[in-house]
Amino acid sequence: MIAEIICIGNELLTGLIENSNSSYLTQKLQSAGIQVGEMAIVADSQEAIARVLNNALKKCDLVLITGGLGPTDDDLTREAVSAAIKKPLILDHQYLDELKTLFRNRGFTMTDNNCKQAQIIEGSIMLKNEIGTAPGAIIEEQGKIIVLLPGPPHEMQQMFDHYVLPVLRNRIDDRVYLVKTLKCIGIGESLLEAKIKSLGNWKYHPISYIARGMEVDLQIKGTGNDQKARAEIAEAEKMLRNLLGKHIFGDNEQTLVSTVADLLKARTLSLAVAESCSGGLLSDLITNQPGSSDYFKGGVVAYSDEAKKNILGLSKTILFNEGPVSAAAAKAMAENVCKIFNADYGIAITGLAGPTGDGSGQPIGTVFIAIANVPDGQFQEKKFLFSGNRRTIKERAVQQALNIMRLMLIN
Amino acid sequence: MIAEIICIGNELLTGLIENSNSSYLTQKLQSAGIQVGEMAIVADSQEAIARVLNNALKKCDLVLITGGLGPTDDDLTREAVSAAIKKPLILDHQYLDELKTLFRNRGFTMTDNNCKQAQIIEGSIMLKNEIGTAPGAIIEEQGKIIVLLPGPPHEMQQMFDHYVLPVLRNRIDDRVYLVKTLKCIGIGESLLEAKIKSLGNWKYHPISYIARGMEVDLQIKGTGNDQKARAEIAEAEKMLRNLLGKHIFGDNEQTLVSTVADLLKARTLSLAVAESCSGGLLSDLITNQPGSSDYFKGGVVAYSDEAKKNILGLSKTILFNEGPVSAAAAKAMAENVCKIFNADYGIAITGLAGPTGDGSGQPIGTVFIAIANVPDGQFQEKKFLFSGNRRTIKERAVQQALNIMRLMLIN
Numbered sequence: 001m002i003a004e005i006i007c008i009g010n011e012l013l014t015g016l017i018e019n020s021n022s023s024y025l026t027q028k029l030q031s032a033g034i035q036v037g038e039m040a041i042v043a044d045s046q047e048a049i050a051r052v053l054n055n056a057l058k059k060c061d062l063v064l065i066t067g068g069l070g071p072t073d074d075d076l077t078r079e080a081v082s083a084a085i086k087k088p089l090i091l092d093h094q095y096l097d098e099l100k101t102l103f104r105n106r107g108f109t110m111t112d113n114n115c116k117q118a119q120i121i122e123g124s125i126m127l128k129n130e131i132g133t134a135p136g137a138i139i140e141e142q143g144k145i146i147v148l149l150p151g152p153p154h155e156m157q158q159m160f161d162h163y164v165l166p167v168l169r170n171r172i173d174d175r176v177y178l179v180k181t182l183k184c185i186g187i188g189e190s191l192l193e194a195k196i197k198s199l200g201n202w203k204y205h206p207i208s209y210i211a212r213g214m215e216v217d218l219q220i221k222g223t224g225n226d227q228k229a230r231a232e233i234a235e236a237e238k239m240l241r242n243l244l245g246k247h248i249f250g251d252n253e254q255t256l257v258s259t260v261a262d263l264l265k266a267r268t269l270s271l272a273v274a275e276s277c278s279g280g281l282l283s284d285l286i287t288n289q290p291g292s293s294d295y296f297k298g299g300v301v302a303y304s305d306e307a308k309k310n311i312l313g314l315s316k317t318i319l320f321n322e323g324p325v326s327a328a329a330a331k332a333m334a335e336n337v338c339k340i341f342n343a344d345y346g347i348a349i350t351g352l353a354g355p356t357g358d359g360s361g362q363p364i365g366t367v368f369i370a371i372a373n374v375p376d377g378q379f380q381e382k383k384f385l386f387s388g389n390r391r392t393i394k395e396r397a398v399q400q401a402l403n404i405m406r407l408m409l410i411n
Numbered sequence: 412m413i414a415e416i417i418c419i420g421n422e423l424l425t426g427l428i429e430n431s432n433s434s435y436l437t438q439k440l441q442s443a444g445i446q447v448g449e450m451a452i453v454a455d456s457q458e459a460i461a462r463v464l465n466n467a468l469k470k471c472d473l474v475l476i477t478g479g480l481g482p483t484d485d486d487l488t489r490e491a492v493s494a495a496i497k498k499p500l501i502l503d504h505q506y507l508d509e510l511k512t513l514f515r516n517r518g519f520t521m522t523d524n525n526c527k528q529a530q531i532i533e534g535s536i537m538l539k540n541e542i543g544t545a546p547g548a549i550i551e552e553q554g555k556i557i558v559l560l561p562g563p564p565h566e567m568q569q570m571f572d573h574y575v576l577p578v579l580r581n582r583i584d585d586r587v588y589l590v591k592t593l594k595c596i597g598i599g600e601s602l603l604e605a606k607i608k609s610l611g612n613w614k615y616h617p618i619s620y621i622a623r624g625m626e627v628d629l630q631i632k633g634t635g636n637d638q639k640a641r642a643e644i645a646e647a648e649k650m651l652r653n654l655l656g657k658h659i660f661g662d663n664e665q666t667l668v669s670t671v672a673d674l675l676k677a678r679t680l681s682l683a684v685a686e687s688c689s690g691g692l693l694s695d696l697i698t699n700q701p702g703s704s705d706y707f708k709g710g711v712v713a714y715s716d717e718a719k720k721n722i723l724g725l726s727k728t729i730l731f732n733e734g735p736v737s738a739a740a741a742k743a744m745a746e747n748v749c750k751i752f753n754a755d756y757g758i759a760i761t762g763l764a765g766p767t768g769d770g771s772g773q774p775i776g777t778v779f780i781a782i783a784n785v786p787d788g789q790f791q792e793k794k795f796l797f798s799g800n801r802r803t804i805k806e807r808a809v810q811q812a813l814n815i816m817r818l819m820l821i822n
Binding site (some may be wrong): 004012013014015018024025026027032035036037038039040041042043048051055058131179181188189190191193194206208209210211212217219272273275277278279280281282283284286287288290291293294296297298299300301302303304306307310311340341342352353354356358385387388389392393 | 420421422423424425426427428429433434435436437438441446447449450451452453454455459463466481482483484485494517519520523524525541542543563565569578615620655683684689690691692693694695697698699701702703704707708709710711713714715717718721749752753764765766767797802805
């Protein structure tokens with residue numbers, strides 16, 4: 001079963017309001033095994049809604065429409081659907097009476113436009129709105145299902161979960177569609193694809209590749225009945241894990257920083273960080289994890305040479321001969337921050353995030369990352385040249401630092 | 412000029428990824444006077460992309476397509492647009508050479524599928540991608556404009572701002588729709604609205620209120636020709652600035668942190684920060700500003716008591732009698748970080764971001780913020796109780812700290 005979601009409302013076309021209804025519905029549909037083929041956001045225009053609905057009915061089995069069911073003049077979904085499928089709107093006297101009672105009980109004045117909400121499309125099933133006054137509807141039209149849902153997220157979610165999902169589940173039987181994400185780092189999108197192609201005939205669903213900075217998400221899919229879908233995903237996952245090894249750092253909700261956090265916790269190791277060009281971003285990401293105080297001792301953002309000297313104890317020799325953006329500076333920062341905070345591991349990031357350089361002649365994007373475990377005498381250092389703007393360089397530096405840390409912890 | 416935005420990608424139809432591109436583009440287009448009439452999210456399917464593009468071309472003047480320009484087999488936007496408008500794809504040898512050089516310089520292997528990115532639609536203008544390898548394009552087709560942009564938000568934003576927006580601005584005549592945002596802090600959304608209503612009849616376009624954490628954006632609008640629109644906005648802005656005074660900290664692209672940065676730079680003052688519960692977020696925000704090394708000396712993320720004692724020099728009396736989450740601790744952190752970094756101002760944030768407390772009995776969300784100018788003997792301290800999850804508490808603490816800093820600098 002393929003679904004299309006149509007969200008109605010001028011306010012959704014301002015870029016200022018997050019359209020949470022579409023992501024809510026997509027996730028719910030997907031976990032019920034229904035694939036969303038397309039989504040549209042449409043203005044409060046009867047003509048536009050009818051046009052988009054007619055296009056959708058040509059290519060999918062299920063159309064979910066949110067919004068435009070309210071009482072005001074710009075609420076036009078009912079009228080548009082009625083016109084599109086050529087079925088008249090009729091007044092539901094019973095619901096009109098309920099509405100009148102509701103308004104009376106709440107001490108509100110019922111205006112004429114509220115009566116609009118008691119109009120239903122001929123042959124449709126009315127869906128109760130437990131929170132607001134706009135009812136929804138399920139309409140069957142030439143073997144296709146059209147669902148009308150209110151726009152306010154709470155009302156929409158309640159109605160969908162209670163009245164729509166059970167109806168849909170009854171229709172789906174054995175046709176689920178499951179997705180699992182494997183998260184990779186240290187390998188580019190195109191090389192990843194080439195490697196996967198080298199496996200020969202990929203007999204599973206096509207993989208989706210999603211690049212995020214230095215990371216690439218691989219989405220694998222499974223269909224059929226639940227058991228078959230899970231088995232397909234498990235097989236595909238096994239092949240990819242064998243092929244990609246340590247390039248895969250996690251799956252689904254896991255992140256690079258949560259993976260590192262889990263590794264540190266499991267080994268009861270602690271961490272401190274010395275940041276120059278990344279400016280606190282690494283500390284910020286680490287401390288977004290609940291419970292990070294168990295393993296994170298703290299950090300120094302040494303944004304000036306003065307701070308590198310006075311707080312991180314970098315020698316004049318390093319600062320003047322090697323420079324603050326150098327392998328030697330990164331090493332000293334990592335080792336010293338490890339000692340100062342009495343931590344097991346010290347991570348150091350120093351580089352040039354731009355837009356201007358430091359006069360040393362090194363290009364913008366040059367970043368040195370060093371990680372030291374002083375108690376154990378472990379040490380790693382790497383030099384990178386990142387492209388992008390200031391923020392991108394900060395993000396990439398932090399991703400690489402976390403990945404080096406991860407690899408040191410699993411090796 | 413009416414625009415339609417089409418975002419391509421199976422991953423956008425999973426409900427798991429926020430489609431930030433559409434809201435970014437909508438806001439930018441709107442502030443340039445271009446209205447977005449419709450939006451669609453389409454799977455990685457050549458047929459679907461071509462169909463949606465053809466529908467869009469029937470009803471609007473400008474179509475922006477994001478995503479599907481990468482090197483992998485599921486990147487099909489170029490092919491789909493070529494098929495939809497019946498113009499062939501041709502290989503741009505010059506760009507292919509550039510790509511080869513780029514891969515060589517970075518020491519990466521260039522696979523065959525990377526060559527796809529050097530294909531352009533006949534008659535189109537290629538748009539440089541400053542961050543990644545997928546170029547964009549501007550295509551003129553029967554008086555309509557089609558713009559192809561990469562999917563990764565940083566790449567898309569950079570390309571749109573630098574190469575697309577100037578072209579669009581040139582095309583817009585006298586029917587502009589301008590938006591200006593005034594940014595407020597220290598006053599809630601409903602109180603703001605009540606204050607503005609107290610002005611009496613508001614003869615301008617209705618104001619939009621957008622709450623973001625502790626901040627509220629006010630959007631004022633102007634229409635007509637450029638001069639009329641600008642005059643309307645200027646009048647409305649003047650009234651609001653008179654009414655709201657210091658609650659307005661900036662406009663449009665300005666942020667709280669850029670405002671503070673500008674104030675520090677104008678007065679050649681420097682800053683250092685001591686963060687406990689905010690965990691580096693304040694440093695991170697400050698160092699996102701280009702040129703922040705002019706006034707930002709650095710910071711300490713003192714996430715453990717040990718770090719508060721050893722690095723920030725908090726006395727045992729403060730740590731054990733008052734506790735690390737106390738007014739006394741915040742004061743000592745602010746003063747000491749100011750001295751250690753030899754800065755004019757020291758900002759300190761200490762509190763409980765949750766999810767678990769520190770055993771002191773203070774509720775989650777308790778945050779002490781202190782700002783000291785040791786050379787001048789200035790000092791301010793405030794206690795807050797923020798609601799929300801860990802990340803929200805971090806963000807609110809940092810917003811309040813920046814606002815206290817701003818008010819100290821302008822008073």
